[in-house]
Every structure is written in C-alpha cells, then in structure tokens.
Amino acid sequence: MAAAFSTQELMIIASAREIQDGEVVFVGMRLPITAFGVARLTHAPNAVGLFECGILRNEPAKDMLYTMSDPPNQQDAAWCTGTAQVMGLLQGGQVDAGFIGGAEIDRFGNINTSYIGGHRQMKTKLPGSGGAADIAAMSKRLLAIMNHEPHRLVRRVGYVTSPGGLDGGTSRRKAGLAWGGTAAVITDRAILKPHGEEGELHLFSVHPGHTADEIKAHTGWELKDHPLLAPTPEPSALEMDALHAIDKDGFWRS
C-alpha cells in the first residue's frame, strides 16, 4: 500500500515525473525545487538544475531554500554566474524543461502573472514575469503549476505574460518561437496536457480523491478528455522516501 500523502506532495511527485534523466531544467522555487530533488533521487540522477539568479546545480541544495539565492543554494553549486548566462543558455535552446507558476492560465496554456483584466483595463496588478516569460518562450517543454479554480483556468487570459500555445494550432510557431510550448499543467486536482491540432489543454489525469466532473466544473472552459485519460498514479514508496529525505521537516506534508 502506498503511504499517505498530501495534495502538495502529490503535485511535487507528479512534477518530478516530468523530469527525464540527464535533462537540464529551469527549476524555479517552492514545489518544483523539491520536485527536482525527488527526480534526482529516483529516476533522474543526472538531471541538472538551473536558477535564474545565476546558479547551476548538479546536486540539490542540502538545506531548505526560501529563495533560490539562499546560501545553501550557493554552497557547492556547479556554477555561480549571472542571469544573462543562464538565460542565454535557455535562449540558445539548451534547456529541456522549465517550471513556472501562475495566477491565470488559459485553454492554450498561456499564463498571466502581470495584469488581471489586461494592461489597459487592469483590475489587479500582479508581480509580473520575473523569468517566466523567458522560460515559457525558450524551454523545450513548459511545465506549469497552478491551483485549479475556475477563475484561474480561464478561456482566454487578459494578458499573456508567458506564452503557451498562443491562439492554438501553429500560432506559436508563426510568432517566431521555433520550439517549446506547454507540456503539462499540474494542478491540485489534475494534470492537463495539450492534445489535437489546436493543442488545447485536455484532462490527462485525475488526482486521487477527485472526479472528472468536479474538475470540469472548476475549469473555465469546456474541458475535454485526453484520449489517455487515467487516474494520476499514487506516489510510490520509493518516491515518498525520496521526498521525505528532502523535506525533513514535513513542510509539504499538510
């Protein structure tokens, strides 16, 4: 029997499974940084982590990080450098996957972290891109992490901070983005993946304790089933052991 797990732990492990061995990954903070550690300890011992403050790590940091610039992320780093260098690698097509979060995502995977309501008729000012626009444009695969609520998963975002499939179909390529796009959206209820000619996000897997109907009711567009729709596999004992080895204080357990 699999060990008990929290929603956040499940999201971390689902994120870890998206990292392949040997890949170069823009890690980001919070859940993805732990997911990178789990992936390293399980199926991806040769994955490399990049941080936009200018850090490259082969080994995950030994202590808990509150920001990517914290001293434990600096000590024993494989490379300490500048933002231009690590994001230059990204623009050069040398980064396999990148994680970002967001306040609002639409059915083509475009993410808004700047202006709710758009920049001309802003209702709410959000912090902005940080490196998210760059990671979305230039990673080979974009992995988004979101809370699954109808006002967050919307038909069309009011402002594209970070491009996913733009207007769907070939529009991303026509905009000049030669590669990349949304590979998976990992939420607290489900995993969505693009499917079909338009590349619209479809329901790919349903987390334990949730139903497809409930997930669709919490999505701001008519969410269709992915042909491979299945339950999200529960964390294995190996994955949970790896997670507990990193999250010693149980930060993600509740």
Add this chain to the structure above:
Amino acid sequence: MKSKLVSLKEAVRDVIKDGDRVVIGAGLEHAIPFAVTFELIRQGKRNLDLIAPISDASADMLIGAGCASSVTGAWVGNVSGGLGHNYRRAMEQSIPHPLKVNDFSNFSLAMALMAGAYGMPFVPVRSLLGSDITQSNPDHRLLQNPLSDESDPVVLVKPLLPDVAVFSVPRSDIFGNAHHWGSLGVTQEAGLAARKVILLADEIVDTSIISSDPNRVLFPGFKVVAVVHEPAGQYPSPLTGCWRRDNAFFNDYHQHSRQRDGYLSWLDEWVLSLPDHASLRAKLGGRLSDLRIKGQAFSAPANFASA
C-alpha cells in the same frame, strides 16, 4: 588615489538625486542593498525610477514611502509573501501616488543593461516573442530579422542607462575595487551600464586582497564614486559567505503592509525612527548575529604568479 569611503547618509545625499534612475537589487533575492533603501526613505528622495529584475520587498517599501514614480523591472513583490501590497495600492488606487511600470522579463532587463554597458544601440532577443510585454512596454520592439530572408521575428530591446547602481559586496577596498561571489543576477551589466556606482561593503580590505584575485572583480573601481562600510547593509536579504536571509522579517513586512496604516506603522518602527543602519543593527541585536554565517567553506586559491 583618493579614498571614496563615506557614510551611508553622505552617499545617498550626494550621489542619488530626485528623479534618478537607480538600480537597487541587481542580484535578484541576493545582496539587495536594503540599507540604501531605508536611507532613501529617511531622506525623502522623490521620483526615482527603480531598476531591478526582481527587487524582493525593496521596491515595494520605496513605492509605499512615495520615493518612486516608476519601476523598470520584471517582478515587484515580496518573495516570501508573493504580492507586493504597496505596489498594488500604487498601481490600482494611486496610493500614495500614481506609479508607472516599464515591463521587462529577467532576460530582457539583463539585455537592456548589457546594451547600456557596451554602448549597443539595441539587443535583439527571441525570448519575448509571444509575450504581451512587447505590447505594454514600447522599449521592446517586434520586427523582422533584417539578416534573414525567411520570416524570423525578433524583439529589439532598448539600452538602459541607469544614473546610479547600488550593490552590496562582501569586501571592497577604499577605492571601490571589490570582490563579488555567489550568484550575480544582473550585477555586472548594471555596474558597467550605470554612470555612478555606490558600494555597501560588509568588510573593508586592503587593495592587495582584491588584486590577489582579479577574476572576482565584476567592474572597474573607476565606476565607483562612493564606498560605504556597512556590515549587514543587505539585511534582511542574504549575502553569500556573510549573512543568511531573515525570512521572518519579509513575512512580517508582508503582513503589516497589507493595509496602508499597518505599512506606515511598520515604516515608523523599522526605518523612520532609526537614524542610521547601525541603529537597525543594534535594534536587531541577537536576531542579527544569529544570521551571521559562521561556517567555513573556502575556495581553493588560484595561482596568479607571473614567473
């Protein structure tokens, strides 16, 4: 050579003018010169353009205090709490007054500073293709790559020329020759692009220490107009090898700044009622000494001998 050593008060008073474009927080979450943030507020500087890729809570504090009329950067908030409450109040309700934002991504800001540093008329990037940042900030221009015969959209980024850049460094000599280590963010580009640089040095060392490892110098000492010896000048942000981050301070600021009144009383307690940074160190007492990095993980020396 003449010493550039001055007090924090003098550096801020004499180098940073109302209306200046100022880089504060080039290191992302790392090495943010908060002592200058606090002193700008105490001196009541006005109409600053705050330049930083992400500034953690520094820009939010300056906005709430009425020091800024614009922000040029990729992200404004509080890394511990998420949203920046003063930033939202200024953008949504013009409190304490209206604020303009010049949207960038981290990479496009690095490239704008690089263009400024090296005298380039612009830098072409692909990184902002598809993003509405090219719509909301006209300093990014979308056009066809003139060197390609095929359809190849690129985004030109206009150079950024800050008046002043401020950095926290672990060590500097009195002439502004300094060592930086750990992650650098856009420190090198900002230091080279700015007309004037202020350094907050955790430690003042002899010039021979700096010249023993010239690869750890990011920009020439002649860019530096003021050196301030200010231990923990980056507090509450971290500084590699010197100080850990005070996460509780950021959380506490996030809670208090939720409402305007709460922010104003926070500001009074932590900035306005303290005459200088030494008073903040004294007020923090053991809380600050607990953040001092006491471990040792020295790099191996590199041999620069010539014969």
